[in-house]
């Protein structure tokens with residue numbers, strides 16, 4: 230006869246087993262081939278455990294490493310920086326991480342492990358090396374969110390569009406405020422809203438900044454949304470997000486922040502700022518790749534959002550009534566959606582190779598500390614900001630900016646600077662009438678000097 234205590238021990242043992250399987254990314258019945266996913270099987274029937282219980286079990290199971298969970302978000306020193314070792318380079322000076330960040334050998338090795346896991350010959354023996362929930366948690370920790378406030382999305386733009394839809398936009402007569410330092414790729418989204426009857430207020434940049442007074446003047450009672458880039462891709466201007474949120478919330482408006490040029494390179498604290506929604510991709514400062522991003526949705530805003538799409542990754546409990554040996558029911562299946570950002574915005578499978586990269590790079594970023602990453606970048610960008618004007622270049626990044634981006638306005642920048650930068654093997658962002666330099670953990674002052682000497686005095690370019 231089983232005592233209550235024995236029952237409890239048995240349940241705990243099973244929970245631990247399941248938790249460790251979950252962390253290894255496989256289920257016993259998957260034979261190690263299928264990435265573990267709650268919707269792929271009817272494990273809840275067997276284990277009589279909810280996903281939440283499993284997560285708790287995972288968090289408390291002995292032997293599971295909590296090291297990354299307690300990794301400091303911002304270290305006071307940058308002793309390890311610049312870190313060339315983690316990003317060994319060739320003879321090109323890469324100052325374009327703001328376009329896409331290089332992938333480190335460490336992340337590549339993590340990807341290789343995952344590829345082996347997915348191959349026919351090795352898959353049954355090699356584990357994926359990551360778990361999707363753990364990666365989501367690592368990102369949540371980076372921005373000081375809870376993991377149930379974070380959903381995987383395909384990209385930053387996907388995240389922004391999902392929020393617009395979840396807010397019921399476009400809606401005739403609704404008022405939205407955005408600005409011209411927001412991602413230019415999002416301009417059409419707001420122009421489209423305007424064409425559909427939404428009143429869109431565009432705040433114009435002045436000397437590379439969006440004035441907080443302009444935000445205050447534009448937001449009014451009835452404004453639905455303020456949409457901005459926390460850090461502008463155009464010139465690295467950074468909004469005072471906390472202040473924007475205070476202004477917006479005082480009038481009943483919500484705030485969406487594109488954090489693709491913030492997460493991983495400057496401290497982002499969604500709690501401290503009070504921001505309602507935020508999104509980013511992985512291929513810039515999170516040091517991952519294309520195809521997977523994150524959407525933050527503040528917990529207390531979730532209940533008031535419309536679910537834009539239905540998808541099985543939203544489901545936390547599932548029981549079918551249509552297959553042989555199923556218990557009969559009144560419908561084809563009973564299911565419960567997760568009370569979380571995933572429950573609102575997840576759809577189906579997503580880019581697992583990216584998870585492998587992120588599992589590595591989020592630990593790397595966490596170990597260095599975002600504060601140290603920012604301090605290192607600023608030591609280089611401060612120098613650039615003081616030297617570029619001496620060479621006659623017109624700086625378009627505010628002097629006070631603490632972001633890793635520095636931009637200058639220059640007519641026909643691409644045409645005039647490409648030849649000399651190509652010859653010097655220096656890579657920056659070159660656009661029609663602007664160039665942008667972005668620095669990361671592996672850059673040092675010799676990179677900056679090589680850029681400055683390749684640029685030379687403005688006006689002497691071909």
Ligand SMILES: Cc1ncc(COP(=O)(O)O)c(C=O)c1O
Nearest residue numbers: 384385386412458462487489510
């Ligand atoms: C500020 C900003 N937001 C969004 C994007 C586009 O991101 P995604 O491709 O993830 O939608 C970019 C791309 O450069 C960007 O700089």
